[in-house]
Amino acid sequence: MPRRARARIRTTAIAAGVTAVAVLAGTASAAGGAAGQRPGAAGGERTHEVEYFSGPGGHGRHVRVSAEPPERIARAQQPLAAAERAGDGDVTPIVENGSTADKLDVVVVGDGYTAAEQADFHADARAKWQQVSAVAPYDAYRGLFNVWAVDAVSNDSGVSGDPTQSVVKDTALGSYFWCDGLERLLCVDTDKVESYAAKAPAADLVIVVSNAAKYGGAGYNDVSSGPGYDGIATVSSDHPDSAQVAVHETGHSLGKLADEYVYDEYGTYPGPEPTDANISTLSASAMAAQRVKWYRWLGQQSPDGGVVGAYEGGGYYPRGLNRPTENSIMRTLGREFNLPGREAMVAGFYRHASVLASDVPTDRPLTRGQRVSVRVPASASVRWYVDGREVRRARDKQTVTPASLGVRPGGHGQRITVRATDGTAAVRDPELRKLLTDSRSWRVRG
């Protein structure tokens, strides 16, 4: 497809852009700590604190960056031609498991894909979700998610900073490597991400897939959006390990987990007990005695290796804060969630999704012979009730009819209720277990 001529980028603009971002970054590091970060503005410019990883097995780092690409990249962006605009913003379901009200809706937006490459984007979005959802506890809960691909049509194929820092591309979301001078930090225009994410039927979690083979990504954990998602993760499309960045970032956005890695220069933590579930000022024996934090998991074998205890260092502080295990994914990419992390993730899933899904509308009465089907995770139990009395022979049936539950002809007005409860051993906290149950009721027309 022929491309329009585009403005050349002056090298002087590159130097100016890097300097501006570096000044902003200087204000960021002092604000680090266990508490969450808010988006800030410095010199009138919107900024975000982002997390990045220098390699697939690396610990994270944080830096404050502009919410928009630098001038040298911004000025390369040209309007789409009419033909290319036609498909811009199209939404394709990649995974559909139920209504947006009942499911956790993941929105994948592509950057650096031309109009002709949108099928490639859909394949990349599908592959990225496969990689993310292969990690426990996602693997046992795939049915709780919908995944929507939103087409963002770019004039250029590929993204800025790939393969080298000087490469400038005209892309829909302005994503670029070498953000703040860091090769693996893949930044994006967060307003543009929101404008595309808002086109999906719902957005609980947003992943930007940038068309590139270079390893990289970022977590924008201070984003609170209009469409309702918290945080944005960016990942490169063709590097298989980049999905681990997104998994780690969902530890923050869905699991509300803290980082378990440390910066040596932070020294000893000076603050009060953090609210995060996976870092604590307390020793294991103090947790057990006070019955707080992850005391229910102490001594248990953790999927990331070793036994749950209180390991020194976490929440960026090498001393004064403890973490549950030696080396979970909240500390090092490519690892598993530890037991407290897994519990937090499952609870996070259920803050957005219901254990129970059914396509039978509850606002219309059932006929006696009408089939009522529900879908639940494998670890969930199902109970059926007629006017509040359980029909024990229907336990764990996922399809019934009012007749099979004993509703007789003329049983007009009787109420059928189904209740599902996830009995997973991954969640022990009774407060969180309340999220793991749900019910639906229907009237019978007789």
Ligand SMILES: [Zn+2]
């Ligand atoms: Zn992190």
